[in-house]
Amino acid sequence: EAGVTQSPTHLIKTRGQQATLRCSPISGHTSVYWYQQALGLGLQFLLWYDEGEERNRGNFPPRFSGRQFPNYSSELNVNALELEDSALYLCASRLSGANVLTFGAGSRLTVL
Amino acid sequence: SQQGEEDPQALSIQEGENATMNCSYKTSINNLQWYRQNSGRGLVHLILIRSNEREKHSGRLRVTLDTSKKSSSLLITASRAADTASYFCATVSQGGSEKLVFGKGMKLTVNP
Numbered sequence: 001e002a003g004v005t006q007s008p009t010h011l012i013k014t015r016g017q018q019a020t021l022r023c024s025p026i027s028g029h030t031s032v033y034w035y036q037q038a039l040g041l042g043l044q045f046l047l048w049y050d051e052g053e054e055r056n057r058g059n060f061p062p063r064f065s066g067r068q069f070p071n072y073s074s075e076l077n078v079n080a081l082e083l084e085d086s087a088l089y090l091c092a093s094r095l096s097g098a099n100v101l102t103f104g105a106g107s108r109l110t111v112l
Numbered sequence: 113s114q115q116g117e118e119d120p121q122a123l124s125i126q127e128g129e130n131a132t133m134n135c136s137y138k139t140s141i142n143n144l145q146w147y148r149q150n151s152g153r154g155l156v157h158l159i160l161i162r163s164n165e166r167e168k169h170s171g172r173l174r175v176t177l178d179t180s181k182k183s184s185s186l187l188i189t190a191s192r193a194a195d196t197a198s199y200f201c202a203t204v205s206q207g208g209s210e211k212l213v214f215g216k217g218m219k220l221t222v223n224p
Contacts, residue, residue: 004154033211035214041216042215042216042217043155043214045211045212045213045214055210088152092154099145099160099204101157103154103156104154105153105154106154108152
């Protein structure tokens, strides 16, 4: 069974540009979570999608947005990139009713 | 905002020794989970303990939960060099948000 897959693995952008990160959950998982892991700051909750709807949002500005598609894959968009957006972005999926998250390997975004 | 706080932030031990990591949290929880992360990759779920449980075992892992003190500990017995990783506690708060909030993590180094 394929795990959670994220793309791209690495992404380099410059300030002001836009970045799009993608996540495919485990087959059958309907919930997708996005976390930001900046150096030394642990995992910061960004967004939670379930059944195509945004269910919860972390304390991030509106330039962080996303969506979940009918096949439950998800996209995270970051507009007007700032240097401090450089981080590892982790996607995780969860089976409805389950407690445990399964993480992807992450997408490392570098903003120059 | 962080819910869990791991303590110590870094621990270095010799192979064969036991490693104990502590986690404190702030709100009432449904469950507490421990995850492991190798070298900035995705997180892997280790063990889950529910709010009505006090202790749980899984292989060389032992986790305890004290809801009166809002704290948990993870014990890794007979550590191995391969246990070198960052360890995170994560909580799901009561109230049904189903949002998993992570601590900042603790870096464990097991020296051969």
